[in-house]
Amino acid sequence: MRCPFCAHEDSQVKDSRSSEDGAAIRRRRQCEGCGARFTTFERVQLRDLVVVKKDGKREAFDRRKLERAVALACRKRDIAPDRIERLVSGIQRQLETRGDEVRTEAIGEAVMAGLKALDHVAYIRFASIYKDFSEASDFAEIAGEVGEAGEQLVSAPPPDRSDKLL
Incomplete structure (x- = not known):
């Protein structure tokens, strides 16, 4: 592993552990050259993904772009960083199981589904960019969808648990 400080080619692993x-x-x-310490992360990559854009161009999947998009939607929300990391990892695994090529629409829909389950405000923020909102009514429409889903959860009768009390 190349040292980020002096670019020396060799480094020694001092500690390894699983992420959260x-x-x-x-x-x-x-680093064996300058003695500086640094952290690296290794992730399992099932396959090299190619993203097919709307105009037909193809480019390599970049996890950092996905992380930035989700982080931007979640900015200033009370969401633990490990939950965001789990969401991004889950989306990436989901995309990798679909095949070698994935369309940008599939990525956007996967992010929207994940954010909707994670945080409604982050979901609306992402949707406003992804669906290119141009009017206030676009926000109202998607907020209404989120509100209806929340009302269904609240108004649904609780499951019968009387047999569990015995």
Whole structure:
């Protein structure tokens, strides 16, 4: 592993452990050239994904773009960073199981589904960019959908648990 400080080619692993969600291995390394310490993360990659854009162009899947989009939607929300990381890892695994190529629409829909389950405000923020909202009524429409889903959960009768009390 190349040192980010002096670009020396060799480093020694000092400590390894699983990340919080278990989807990556965190390694503490020390450069054999300058002695600086740094952290790396290793993730399982099922396959190399190619993203097919709306105009037909193809580019390599970039996890950092996905992380930035989700983080931007979740900005200033009370969402733990590990929950965001689990969401991004789950979306990436889901996309990797679909095949070698994935359309941008599939990525957007997967993010929207994940954010809707995670945080309604983050979901609306992402939807406003993804669906290119141009009027206030666009916000009202999607907020109404989120509100209806929440009302259904609240108004649904609780499951009968009387047999569990015995």
